[in-house]
Amino acid sequence: MTNESVQKTVLGDVEVIRVVEWQGPFGPAADIVPGAGEEVWRENEALLAPDHWDPASGLAVMALQSWVLRSGGRTVLIDTGVGNGRERPESPQFHHWRGDFPGGLARAGIRPEDVDVVVNTHVHADHVGWNTREGGAPGEWVPTFPNAQYLVPAADDAHFGKAGGEDRLVYADSVAPVHRAGQAVLWDGHHRIDENLVLESAPGHTPGSSVLRLASGGERAVFVGDVLHSPVQVLRPDCNSCFCLAPAEAAATRRRVLGRAADERELVVPAHFGGTGIAEVRRAGAGFALGEWRGADGDGGAPELH
Template structure:
């Protein structure tokens, strides 16, 4: 990693821990509502068409506060069987080395805060010790919403149950998993979980106050800047269409009104930016 991946906001030092960048889906594949007319009207500078590949990043955010070292999500993990997608199957990524290059060892992490429990957000929860999957962060408490955990007890979770078995259950069995109520709450002083369901049942956005500044980690409320200009667009991955749109509009308003710095899960470039509003239209600006 390099200095451009590190952000100092108030007394927070926030580092991007990258796993991989890929362009597997076109605009039309990612956003079913992406008509040529709307694309022409909203993205002329980018010259995006329906068949334009959408570049996306998979990464985590390391947050160092005066009191704690936190991770926001843990990417996809290495050597895990993911037969449903070659993007995540049996990876051999440099994520763990990138974390250590940021000056932090796995045992230094105090908390892992999960926006949700999808494949590309929980993978590094565990590593293979030669016999079984064990927690990567031996001293960390993992935190997620109760609804995210409950989902893995439903029939709908059957196609992804291997995620629970290799990346969530070992952490829970080690006594390192705590849940918060689905209405959101302040988990640590100045660190709040905000319910933003739709992409998944118990998806949360996470805000952290730092002096006069506010940062927000939006998880998968948005997958690319197109959804800032077009918040009515859901990605193909949104489970609950109406709730996803409501959550996205809430996030945009919350970030704009509070002048928050937004840390995204899948935007490329720096993955960090600000949201502004003019004439009823939201806009994204990378920092």
């Protein structure tokens, strides 16, 4: 897959559009999923490389992407990337980032004013950045999507709203302006968007981390945000990413989400998987295995992981 790509598929009555802003080696795999030993990566080298892992460098391959759902006559945007021109001193890869997220939406036929609902699965820098854009005055940030309702997990809003350091910067430029514009809606537990889509709390990665479930026309999918960062975590669900704030809770949530996906045949759609971006999960003994990969263009057929 190339950078800045757009792919589409349909699940039931819902059109699913994948907008990839960037994809490539991100950081050492041993640092991103520190609990997974190198042997797990090596045993699955033929399947992880090159879409999820670069064996030569040991770097995990990841994507910066968003998902757009056209459901019930409305346009729903899941997560909004890093945003441009942000002060992120603790995250060099995102500091003063310059990408073309609006261009990706445009290539998918979506204007900012077309978006009806923005879902922030959680309040991390790479999931809320394009909530806002630069306004007319220096240092002014205004909502990028003027007609949208922004769904923000209440627990994350409370946590990051009083955080310090870079988390405070993220909240100040990407979440607080949405509140000031009167477009933020806080929720907890469950929040139904329409007859096809429902948000559910999935805490651990952050206090308010959430997943979005799609059920339409006999087809199901779960957009899991950062419950998963790598396919290795399907094989080793007790292994958290280095970004999880509550490790025990994150691992329990991961097992629960994967178990339901396997039992109810939900496609699993993580925020940062490279390759085709959509996976089938099934139970394997006491754990889980990946079945076929399915692309946002409807293709599939890659072999399973071990």
